[in-house]
Amino acid sequence: MPSLNVAFPALVVARLFVALSSLPDVLKHNHQLSSPLTSFSQLQEGIYLFNHDIDIYSGGTFRHSPLLLATFATIIPTSHTLSSILWTLCDAAGAWALVKIWRARQNVASTPRDSLIAASYLLNPYIFMSTLALSTSSLENTLTLFSIMFACHGNISAALLAFAFLIQLSLSSIVILTPLLLLLITNPLSHLASPRPILVSLRKTIPLLGEITAYTLILSLVSTLVAGSWAWIPQTWGATLTLPDLTPNPGMWWYFFTEMFDHFRPFFLMVFSIHLLIYIAPVCIKFQHDSLYATFILLGVLGTFKAYPTSSDPGLFLSMISLFPETYPYFRHPIVTTLLHLHASLLLPLFHHLWLVQGTGNANFFYASTLVFACANGAALIDCIWAGLRIAIGKQHENSAVVQE
């Protein structure tokens, strides 16, 4: 396998080459690659309105964080070429962070698998396409990986600051806060094979929690200063909770709420939002010996069930599978998961086309393909949880079976 020094620049250059072709124009408005919360064209529109002194959070079209708005309205111009380069470099940084996480987990300076890890992120089509469409979910992924990387290195303030930025961009990422804090007070090494109760006192997380709260408050204040009022909160964070925009996306929420009678909406919004949270405690308890794995599992939950997902959310989870090769022998149905993903990734664009371009299909077609996609993500998630727990029991002997109580 080529060493990271060769493979990494080569992959990044190849990605840049594709990013600067005409492909991004075709993908820009694709519903699978960018949601109303992450769409680049909506960001551009917001910047235009912002520069013309129009209150962008009053119209219900702009749902990006004021931080992104400030960055792109003042520091970085939104020319298409420059953005393509920036987004690709962001992915490169994410891949680099993933390699760092891998090295921290193995506790070595470099391994022969490094370039494979980088390739698993840079060549993952779900992430790749989303970056080509300039969806800001790529930036969210990079921030997620950075906060995990800093947490693996025990770099508390950097990890928490990166995480505070991540929450500003996407509220639902708060799901991985608990395992991230646990990761900060433990270590990233693989303890999957030897589960034990957590040894460190959980009190240690309290100052960390204080720190992240402080960062979030400060960033929220900055956002308020940028936006000029608190109106950004219901438009950005509120959107993930109240689902005002029902533009189709590859997730599970939109179709359900298009079919919903209005008087049931608040109840089911609560159910869907809490559903995301109920995974935190069991996953963190079951994987308390390996918080990195718990983070990974919860990222899978987010990618499957969050409110406005794009293909890069499950993509992050799938790429992170490469960090845990010790679980591979214990996967129960990897080929089924792969085939489900193959079917889903072909059906999603085709049924989208049938519904919205050709006009012979309808919303149910696309919804059916998002269900296949959810099944694929669910199958990957369940298999990863199984393998992560199963590894502790060790190799199966003949004439014996492992039973789940």
Added chain:
Amino acid sequence: MDVNVEREGVLWRKVFSKIKAKFSATPNAHQNRIRRQKAVVALLTHHLPFIKLALFLLGYLWMLSIPSTSLSTNTYIDENALQPAQVNTYWNWGDVHTADKYLEQLETLKLANATSFDRAQVLRKEFSKLGLSASTQEYSFSLSSGVTRGANAYAVISSPRGSGTEAMVVSASWVSLTGEGDGMLNLRGISTVLALAGFLKRYSLWAKDIVFVISDGYLDGMHAWLSAYHGSTQQNLVTEELKISSGVIWAALNIDYPGHSFSHLGIFFEGINGRLPNQDLLNSFERISRYTGGVPVTVYDHLHPQEDTMNKQGKTWIPSTIRNHQNVVSYAYHARNIVRHLNYQARGCASGVHGLFHQFRIDAITIFAVPSTGPHGFHAIGRVVESTLRTMNNLLERLHASFFFFILTGPERFIKIGGYLPSAILISVAMMFQGLGTWVDAAWVPDDSEESSQTKEKASNTPLKWRKRRRPVIPALLIMAATHIFGGSLFFILTRSWFMKNYQLLSPIIFIFFAIIPLLTLTISKPTSENAPLPTVLKALNLCFASTVISITAVLNFSLAVFFSVLLGVPLAITSSSSAAPTRALRYIAHILLGLGWLLIGQEEMKAAILNWEVLSVWFAPVICLLYVPLVLQASIVCILPSCS
């Protein structure tokens, strides 16, 4: 009081322990469950060859039974607003006379060998004389085979009762669809459109604009007009911009009347890339033609054998009792319609000019006047078109209620998607089973290390021991990726102009070149005894991928899925490596011929497909090069790679 509390406590505990007992299974229950699981798995694996065979047979038999009447149902009108054949028509003999006059004029134009541009000018003037806003549009296609030029004429009746945001199109092309546009002229169709333009203008009941288009050539003129109308650009097409525009086109009727008179009106409905119009349009037309026009309707130009007195003998080697049996006759008639449909749809070809409308989400059909000595003419076709336009005029939203996925077996019979889809899906499932079975088998190898230590009798008594081995997935995936890149380069070569100019000479050379390259895999593969053999793993992945391709295309374009499942189903399932080199070579050659044989024997078909891709963006040629050829090449690589254990 205390006693009560205690009793409640006991009750609560009892209920709790009962629930606990129900959910925490005893070890025995686990044993039973595992035993059951193993029994099911054993049953499945033991009967897998039988299940596969049954699925394949069932799939192919289902495919063969699609023409039988038991799967089809009668057509019906789904959209209540349409109300077909419920109006009085006003088209009369005076209008027929006008059409005859136009026909004379067109015939003098034809005899004078007028150029496209002159013709378009004459037509524009005629439209203008009727008081319509009319214009012409010139266009030119630059193709790898040369440049095609032409000119369209079109006119618009602005709706007296609407805002002009919606429109219907009545069109006729200069060349008729007879023989896929082989040069027969559609003069009567054009006369009908001209006469209709004058006639329809007299009525104030139109809620939608009516656009009349006389397109040049067969498909090229209408393609240029539609592209300009919808503002879609294409690299090799230069068109004049349209000077008159109208609203969103909802429905279009294309009139094709090549003969002197007609006996039936035929429906042509397949669009490019296999898109079909909403069935309500076809059914409304069928009802109107039958009740208002009094003209029987057929599918395409196929007459029902009972009506077709000219051509009665058929296959003479079949005994006449069987040949003339009612079920056989109707099966043969339906099968003929379905085969024609599959042929259009699988190749992604439009069966007429209407097919071009479909790409812009417009429901359109061609009304084809089946040439005959009588009894119908301008009088009947005018009334039918008038009444159909009245029906389309009733629409409040786009046609959406009825079916978009169907097979029309006869003018009044159709098969819903649930009736035909399972045939292709069953074959795809069979391939998936075979692929997964091969995948599982590749992981296991009989363990002979212990056998050597034990005595031979013992070994024969004890069941065979199995050892797990690694499967080389990465090399197999790399080979698959390479074949797809290979297919891409094949497509790149075929679409170059230097290839198209000398395609008869170059095709065999390219065939030989592309047949030899897969042999390179022989040099790369290093068989090892620890890993599973590469051909087995490649076969498993190849079958799984082919199965996915078939099941997904089945929803988009059923005919293409049928084409794939017939050509890929069995040939991919029976591939295997062999220890004898000649057997391997023979199998390899057979698969290469299956995959690339069209370079040798289907050159004209290939040329047409590439032309369709260049002009109309029909996906057939790229799909063949990028999906079909690589899949068969993978199968041929499975055959040629040496097996070893």
